[in-house]
Amino acid sequence: MVDILHRIGVKGSASAEVFAALTTTEGLAGWWTRDVSGGSGVGEVVAFRFPPVGGFDMRVLESEPGRRVVWEVVDGPPEWVGTRVSWDVRESDGWTVVLFAHSGWAEPVEFMHHCSTKWATFLMSLKGFVESGTGAPAPGDVVVSDWH
Amino acid sequence: MVDILHRIGVKGSASAEVFAALTTTEGLAGWWTRDVSGGSGVGEVVAFRFPPVGGFDMRVLESEPGRRVVWEVVDGPPEWVGTRVSWDVRESDGWTVVLFAHSGWAEPVEFMHHCSTKWATFLMSLKGFVESGTGAPAPGDVVVSDWH
Numbered sequence: 001m002v003d004i005l006h007r008i009g010v011k012g013s014a015s016a017e018v019f020a021a022l023t024t025t026e027g028l029a030g031w032w033t034r035d036v037s038g039g040s041g042v043g044e045v046v047a048f049r050f051p052p053v054g055g056f057d058m059r060v061l062e063s064e065p066g067r068r069v070v071w072e073v074v075d076g077p078p079e080w081v082g083t084r085v086s087w088d089v090r091e092s093d094g095w096t097v098v099l100f101a102h103s104g105w106a107e108p109v110e111f112m113h114h115c116s117t118k119w120a121t122f123l124m125s126l127k128g129f130v131e132s133g134t135g136a137p138a139p140g141d142v143v144v145s146d147w148h
Numbered sequence: 149m150v151d152i153l154h155r156i157g158v159k160g161s162a163s164a165e166v167f168a169a170l171t172t173t174e175g176l177a178g179w180w181t182r183d184v185s186g187g188s189g190v191g192e193v194v195a196f197r198f199p200p201v202g203g204f205d206m207r208v209l210e211s212e213p214g215r216r217v218v219w220e221v222v223d224g225p226p227e228w229v230g231t232r233v234s235w236d237v238r239e240s241d242g243w244t245v246v247l248f249a250h251s252g253w254a255e256p257v258e259f260m261h262h263c264s265t266k267w268a269t270f271l272m273s274l275k276g277f278v279e280s281g282t283g284a285p286a287p288g289d290v291v292v293s294d295w296h
Binding site: 097 | 153154155247248258260261262265268269271275293294
């Protein structure tokens with residue numbers, strides 16, 4: 001099992017705003033994809049779509065306000081199904097630190113390399129969205145390669 | 149042992165340009181840090197500095213023109229020493245694909261999360277540097293957090 005790991009810092013005491021960006025349709029649409037729907041409470045499924053290439057369905061496993069969110073991928077690319085995406089948030093010295101993990105990949109396939117880079121650009125999008133209100137969600141997301 | 153993995157695509161048939169960006173002082177200064185010195189042939193050591201916080205010394209283990217470069221970290225933060233950084237380059241359908249690995253981390257510490265995100269921004273800097281001549285090397289690099 002291999003994991004994708006990232007860490008960003010959002011300026012200011014923004015754990016509530018980061019949590020909202022991870023747990024509301026409006027927030028998620030501000031940095032990941034405009035095409036998001038479904039519920040975001042524990043046990044509910046959030047559907048993220050990236051037309052025309054498909055998307056991911058995430059079941060919310062944990063949702064602790066201002067601190068932690070965990071999703072399990074229940075539908076999407078075969079490499080993703082069964083993996084987990086976790087977000088740990090804390091405030092420290094005027095920053096809001098977000099530790100990210102997309103864990104449980106079966107193999108370090110080339111698609112995992114791609115997703116690691118792509119997650120970084122979406123995390124930077126999340127940072128920009130919370131800091132300034134301007135993210136780069138799909139379909140206006142950052143192009144990292146031929147795989148978009 | 150855990151690894152940081154990334155994948156970018158540079159537009160065009162640019163494997164020679166990517167290789168030059170990884171193996172010449174001028175190239176490395178265009179996307180990673182302006183403060184780079186040393187030799188870049190196999191067995192030589194390249195010194196990357198990020199004033200005022202330190203840097204990394206990399207011994208070149210492999211250098212296969214247009215295809216592959218491998219460095220071993222011989223000095224720097226303790227978590228980095230002994231790890232390896234590899235770059236695999238190939239051209240495919242009008243793109244130059246770069247597979248990156250920073251492998252051999254002893255533990256998935258928080259600093260590794262940070263380095264993963266930071267590597268992604270430097271890979272995007274490499275992409276920009278080769279595609280358009282404009283990278284974002286230190287000290288003008290992208291700030292991802294309180295750890296810079």
